[in-house]
Amino acid sequence: MPTSLPPSRLSVFWPRLLLAWAGFAALMLAFARLGLDFRLADFFYRLEGGEWSLRHGALTEALLHEGGRDLSQAMGGAVILALALSHGLAPLRPWRRPLWFLFLAVAGSTLAVSTLKQLVSMECPWDLTRYGGWAPFIGLFEARPAGFPDTACFPAGHASAGYAWVALFPFLTAVQPRWRWWGLAVGLGLGLVFGVAQQLRGAHFLSHDLWTLMLCTTISAVAAHWLLSGRPVTSLTLAETPA
Known part of the structure; x- marks a missing residue:
């Protein structure tokens, strides 16, 4: 029978999360004091000839903005399909809880960023x-x-279509641990590519993307703490059969 994680490991989650946010707040304060957002945006603006010439570029707008959105939605659709199948197919039943986590973490991240954009x-x-x-x-x-x-324009909405997938790290930690770093690379890589594309278009500053990354990471961590923290990684594999 799987056993829960020791209480000592669970009890440090919230202090560590608060410490991470304190460090992030200090980083954002340093960004503002040093004008790092403007320095990078100034560089991109000069590089494009004193205008946002890539705002409607084929690569930045059509492929990375519109195409990137479609890719993230397709990935979300695959998660929903797998989740639905896990309620009917016995081999997928061990994946049900991790799939619920992945769905809620990704959807929650994009929804939180979208909501904050409307409030701020x-x-x-x-x-x-x-x-x-x-x-x-x-x-x-x-x-x-x-x-x-x-x-x-704050935080970066399109970057959330990539950074929301940092949830692949705890998801794969639960179901296939040896792939977990590849999952993290997918989430960070997509977020970075989408975020830089939007910065080149003049849509966001770098700090907007960092806020999005922090929000997505926080929601993923909280969802994993809620849904996955009591399950050891070795208990969830495709080969497992329901009790």
Whole structure:
């Protein structure tokens, strides 16, 4: 019979998560103080000839933005199909809980980022007068002038279509541990590619992507703590049969 993880391991989860967020807050403060967002965006802007020439590029918009969204949705559809099959096919029953985790973590990550985008107004780089746009820069925690139009450029929504898949790491840790680092590489790789593409288009700053990554990682960690923490990795394999 599988046994739960020792209480000592479970009890450190929340302090470690809070410590991770404290470190992330310090990193974002350093970003703001050093102007790292602007330095990178300035570099991209100069590289593109003093305009966001890749905003409607075939690679950045058609392939990586629209195509990347379609890829993430197809991956989500595959998870839903596998989850449905796990409720009917005996060989897939051991995968049911991990698949529920993967579905909830990915869906929760993208939903959280999308919701936050609607709640927090912040301009895209292409909106700013610094880059030929119409708006002054207003920091994340600065008061916005009365009547100033709302925008939805924070955090990075498209990057969440990639970073949400960091959930593959705990998922594969539960079902096929030897593949878990490949799962992490998929999530980080997709998020990085999608995020850089949007930065090249002038849609986001680097910190927008880092906020998205932190949110997706947090939701994945909390969901894994909730659904997977009591199951040892050796108890879930395709060869396992239900009791």
